Amino acid sequence: MDSIFNLIELADRLYSLCQTVKANKEQRGRLAEMVISLKKVLSILQEQDPSHTPPQALEEHLVELQTCFRDAEELLNKYGNTSCLGRVFKAKAMEEDFEDLFQRLDDVRQLLSLSLQVEQRGEVHSVHDVVDRAEQKIDLLHEKMDKLIVKGKEVKGPETPSPAASPQDADKLLGDIRGRFVEKASLPLIKQLLDGLQQERVLNSEEAEAVLEEQAARADRARCLIDMVRKKGRRASEKMITLLRERDPNLGMTLGLA
Structure with missing residues (x-):
């Protein structure tokens, strides 16, 4: 079927785009895995015995898959080109958009698998299992990170803001030291x-990547980082000040944070 051939070409293009876009590493990685799985289904459908009459709904599923692939391209282009500060405000919307897309792709994948001849389904299910295991590993990693963070807070006990970074002036303090931080902060x-x-x-992984990958100069990275944190409010500013004092005490003293 011509529609299947065109979808395979579209899948190849979408997979290449996943490898090209630098931002949103986790989301584009999951998308690339799903595209590989769907391409496998399409390839088997294309080679299927001509005497096997495809279900009437198959064409509808292929049209839906084409729509999903087009939407995926738009999402990668939309969020891949977002500036580092813009991504802070769009993080929640981006997560929701990708989760909705993943659900739609998975639904189409299951429906297309039903269109395969019985003897071919086992081959496709093995590919599905690889994708499912990859997604399970991502979810498990998130759970472990959350548990480690909670455990770390229990061990350290309640945090006491330092005089230089009291809750009332932490975000203002970052604004005051912004120029000197941009000038003196090293890349390490x-x-x-x-x-x-x-x-x-x-910060999430996409925001951290935006600071490093979308800014070429050291000063631009420092500026993007401090502006991104300040936009997140007082608590984020307190965390950055505390980390700055711990990671580079000398610079902390120079900036008046000691």
């Missing part, structure tokens, strides 16, 4: 802060 320090802020759940 920026990376350490990004790691720490992810562990503290202040």
